Amino acid sequence: MAGKAEERKQQLIKAAFEAATDKGYEHVTLQDIADYAEVSKGVPNYYFKNKGDVFAHLFEWLTERIFENESAAVDQVETAPEKLQAYLDQVFISPEENRTFYQLYLDFLARIKQDPAYQKINAAFYEHCFSIGRMIVEQGVRDGDFHVHDVEQTAVMIRAMIDGTLLQWLTRQEEDLHGWYRTSCHQGILRLVGAQ
Amino acid sequence: MAGKAEERKQQLIKAAFEAATDKGYEHVTLQDIADYAEVSKGVPNYYFKNKGDVFAHLFEWLTERIFENESAAVDQVETAPEKLQAYLDQVFISPEENRTFYQLYLDFLARIKQDPAYQKINAAFYEHCFSIGRMIVEQGVRDGDFHVHDVEQTAVMIRAMIDGTLLQWLTRQEEDLHGWYRTSCHQGILRLVGAQ
DNA sequence: ATAAATATTTTGACCGGTCAGTATAATTTT
DNA sequence: AAAATTATACTGACCGGTCAAAATATTTAT
Numbered sequence: 001m002a003g004k005a006e007e008r009k010q011q012l013i014k015a016a017f018e019a020a021t022d023k024g025y026e027h028v029t030l031q032d033i034a035d036y037a038e039v040s041k042g043v044p045n046y047y048f049k050n051k052g053d054v055f056a057h058l059f060e061w062l063t064e065r066i067f068e069n070e071s072a073a074v075d076q077v078e079t080a081p082e083k084l085q086a087y088l089d090q091v092f093i094s095p096e097e098n099r100t101f102y103q104l105y106l107d108f109l110a111r112i113k114q115d116p117a118y119q120k121i122n123a124a125f126y127e128h129c130f131s132i133g134r135m136i137v138e139q140g141v142r143d144g145d146f147h148v149h150d151v152e153q154t155a156v157m158i159r160a161m162i163d164g165t166l167l168q169w170l171t172r173q174e175e176d177l178h179g180w181y182r183t184s185c186h187q188g189i190l191r192l193v194g195a196q
Numbered sequence: 197m198a199g200k201a202e203e204r205k206q207q208l209i210k211a212a213f214e215a216a217t218d219k220g221y222e223h224v225t226l227q228d229i230a231d232y233a234e235v236s237k238g239v240p241n242y243y244f245k246n247k248g249d250v251f252a253h254l255f256e257w258l259t260e261r262i263f264e265n266e267s268a269a270v271d272q273v274e275t276a277p278e279k280l281q282a283y284l285d286q287v288f289i290s291p292e293e294n295r296t297f298y299q300l301y302l303d304f305l306a307r308i309k310q311d312p313a314y315q316k317i318n319a320a321f322y323e324h325c326f327s328i329g330r331m332i333v334e335q336g337v338r339d340g341d342f343h344v345h346d347v348e349q350t351a352v353m354i355r356a357m358i359d360g361t362l363l364q365w366l367t368r369q370e371e372d373l374h375g376w377y378r379t380s381c382h383q384g385i386l387r388l389v390g391a392q
Numbered sequence: 393a394t395a396a397a398t399a400t401t402t403t404g405a406c407c408g409g410t411c412a413g414t415a416t417a418a419t420t421t422t
Numbered sequence: 423a424a425a426a427t428t429a430t431a432c433t434g435a436c437c438g439g440t441c442a443a444a445a446t447a448t449t450t451a452t
Contacts, residue, residue: 008401024310026222029437040403045439103309110306112367113299114220122367156364157357157384164360168352171308171318188353191387204427225411236429241413 009047009057012037016058021100025055025107056117059108063125066101067132069093074132080140084189087132091162092182102166126159133158137193147194158189205243205253208233212254217296221251221303252313255304259321262297263328265289270328276336280385283328287358288378298362322355329354333389343390350389357384 015036019028030051034041048054073090074083092098112118133155140146148154165185169177211232215224226247230237244250269286270279288294308314329351336342344350361381365373386392 005401025306030439031437041405042403042440043401046401051438106306109363109367110221110302113369119367119369126364126368153380153383157361157380160360160364160381160384161353161357162360163363164356164358165353167305167359167363168322168356171305171315172322173309173315184349184353185356187349188356188388191390192384194387226413227411238414238430239428242427247412 005047008043012039012044012047012054013058013061016054017062017104020058020104020107025104052115052117055108056115056121058104059118060121062101062104062108063121063128066105067125067128070129070132074136080136080143080145081195083136083139084193085186087136088162088182088186088189091166092178092185095178098166098178099170102170106167106170129159129162130155140193140195145195148192154193157192161185161188161192201243204239208235208240208243208250209254209257212250213258213300216254216300216303221300248311248313251304252311252317254300255314256317258297258300258304259317259324262301263321263324266325266328270332276332276339276341277391279332279335280389281382283332284358284378284382284385287362288374288381291374294362294374295366298366302363302366325355325358326351336389336391341391344388353388354385357381357388 012033016028016033019032019036023032030044031041033044033054037043044051044054048057070087070090073086077083077086108118109122112122130152134151137146137148137151137154137158141148141151162185165181165188169181208229212224212229215228215232219228226240227237229240229250233239240247240250244253266283266286269282273279273282304314305318308318326348330347333342333344333347333350333354337344337347358381361377361384365377
């Protein structure tokens with residue numbers, strides 16, 4: 001059945017994710033993916049065009065999952081400042097959880113230039129992120145909590161702030177900075193949106 | 197001579213840089229480096245421990261060059277707002293020049309986790325960047341142009357803003373966004389530093 | 393219901409090719 | 423000539439992708 005094949009694909013994507021978090025994206029071989037999924041070497045090639053195709057699907061899965069988590073977090077509170085807080089709490093959910101996800105995301109970012117498929121997936125992810133930011137800013141302006149000239153620009157800058165902060169936190173492997181980066185990012189964004 | 201060996205190393209690093217901008221970091225082989233330097237295959241291994249060592253030196257060279265350019269730009273003007281402007285003009289100097297440098301930088305960032313040597317080089321680069329930001333913010337506060345509570349935090353957030361913006365611009369390969377990102381980043385930072 | 397036929401999925405050996413690193417020979421420099 | 427440098431050939435490991443055969447599931451025929 002088609003459902004069965006889809007399940008297998010999901011299993012392989014999950015295996016690729018685990019292999020990548022263990023060994024680092026670039027060192028993952030088709031054999032690794034098969035091993036982690038507990039199937040034989042030929043299986044990944046049976047369900048996917050090639051290795052890159054597996055990773056493209058993983059990238060898609062990863063960005064969709066990040067977006068869904070962020071989106072769900074924002075939806076659970078009412079006011080714009082609360083939504084912003086919830087958004088950032090989700091982005092900086094915990095050092096352990098963040099690290100695997102965003103390290104892998106960074107691996108993909110570095111390869112976007114080479115692969116149009118990655119580019120497309122990332123464009124969709126950005127659009128999703130911008131939509132969260134736009135929604136929060138619009139509501140904040142409407143409620144008089146925020147003050148901005150250009151909602152779209154602000155939404156884009158909010159994501160730039162988040163990505164830049166996460167990037168720094170990831171690449172400075174110093175201890176304990178996680179909480180500091182979360183509050184710094186929060187305060188920075190509050191300034192971006194002209195909160196009082 | 198020691199100077200001669202240093203020159204050769206520089207030639208090889210330059211070759212690695214050109215090969216990487218042409219073919220993409222991950223596809224560069226030792227043979228490529230030799231070819232671009234117009235020497236034979238054995239030479240890179242004679243002057244460097246191994247391939248990773250060549251790239252570590254390239255990373256160092258790259259980040260130092262970025263920092264020097266930014267630093268020089270800032271030094272050419274007087275006031276804090278002017279320095280900020282000059283800083284960003286240098287960061288967003290032109291789509292073509294930026295793209296090769298920052299694409300390669302992004303490649304390195306993705307590999308920091310795997311390689312302590314890369315991590316160290318990047319830590320030094322960040323420290324340099326923060327020092328530029330700190331200096332501008334301190335002067336701005338002193339002159340009454342800027343208003344911030346925490347200079348250090350602001351310096352770090354300025355770089356996060358820059359990196360996040362560059363990252364977005366790089367990965368959204370849409371045309372013409374370069375100028376828009378420059379002004380957006382500028383306006384965002386002006387809010388971060390409490391200008392007006 | 394059972395057997396036979398067919399379709400799908402899985403296996404793992406294998407191939408072609410790449411590449412980092414090595415060893416040694418040739419060349420240049422001192 | 424001795425040392426340093428460069429050129430070239432080679433090695434061994436690795437890996438992506440293929441494929442024929444085996445195993446399993448599904449359908450059809452009796």
